[in-house]
Amino acid sequence: MTRSLTIALTKGRILKETLPLFAEAGIEPLEDIFTSRRLLFDTTVDGVKLVILRGSDVPTYVRHGAADVGVVGKDILLEFGAEGLYEPLDLAIAKCRLMTAGFATARTAGPRLRVASKFVNIARQHYAAQGIQADIIKLYGAMELAPLMNLADEIVDIVDTGNTLTANGMVPLGHIADISSRLVVNKAAMRTRHRSIEKLIYDLSQAVERRDQPS
Numbered sequence: 488m489t490r491s492l493t494i495a496l497t498k499g500r501i502l503k504e505t506l507p508l509f510a511e512a513g514i515e516p517l518e519d520i521f522t523s524r525r526l527l528f529d530t531t532v533d534g535v536k537l538v539i540l541r542g543s544d545v546p547t548y549v550r551h552g553a554a555d556v557g558v559v560g561k562d563i564l565l566e567f568g569a570e571g572l573y574e575p576l577d578l579a580i581a582k583c584r585l586m587t588a589g590f591a592t593a594r595t596a597g598p599r600l601r602v603a604s605k606f607v608n609i610a611r612q613h614y615a616a617q618g619i620q621a622d623i624i625k626l627y628g629a630m631e632l633a634p635l636m637n638l639a640d641e642i643v644d645i646v647d648t649g650n651t652l653t654a655n656g657m658v659p660l661g662h663i664a665d666i667s668s669r670l671v672v673n674k675a676a677m678r679t680r681h682r683s684i685e686k687l688i689y690d691l692s693q694a695v696e697r698r699d700q701p702s
């Protein structure tokens with residue numbers, strides 16, 4: 488009997504790009520994930536299940552072995568660390584950049600820069616590496632609002648088209664990292680479920696490569 492393989496997917500924007508890639512690798516949920524209230528789905532591959540989580544919970548499920556494999560943004564791995572995880576494949580989806588941003592004309596009022604972000608560890612490391620004294624303010628959403636409301640001088644946030652920044656009168660200032668979604672694997676599962684995980688990595692890497700080919 489094959490033991491089931493549980494794959495934790497990040498909901499939202501990443502999920503919309505993950506499902507077509509998984510379909511190209513031959514794995515499709517048996518139910519419409521976007522209309523169902525369920526969080527755990529059987530798939531067209533016997534024994535392969537999908538669980539839908541918040542991005543920041545994916546490494547936790549995979550690290551503890553509650554899921555064997557996960558799909559998560561590199562931003563989450565940089566912010567929360569990737570201990571206990573292998574990161575064997577860049578899925579090249581949900582590509583964006585982690586950037587500092589603010590008003591084009593600097594508005595620093597005090598001796599220390601005030602920086603709002605949900606990526607507090609990344610922000611702290613980034614400004615420290617630049618030798619800039621910064622107070623990092625943790626927010627959970629709508630980072631762009633912080634400079635507008637004079638809560639912060641700059642933000643550290645994900646930028647895709649840049650439209651959100653422009654709409655709020657801000658500009659990207661500094662590039663921190665290029666981001667895309669990654670496949671992560673529980674270290675113990677990599678040994679105990681080697682065959683099924685190797686097959687998954689192979690099938691997904693082939694799907695990623697096919698997308699790279701000029702049509």
Ligand code: AMP
Nearest residue numbers: 581582583645646647648649650651652
């Ligand atoms: P944009 O206006 O296209 O620059 O998109 C910026 C906003 O969309 C940011 O505030 C992010 O929260 C979100 N976003 C864009 N791309 C991604 C991504 N690949 N993963 C997660 N969030 C994203």
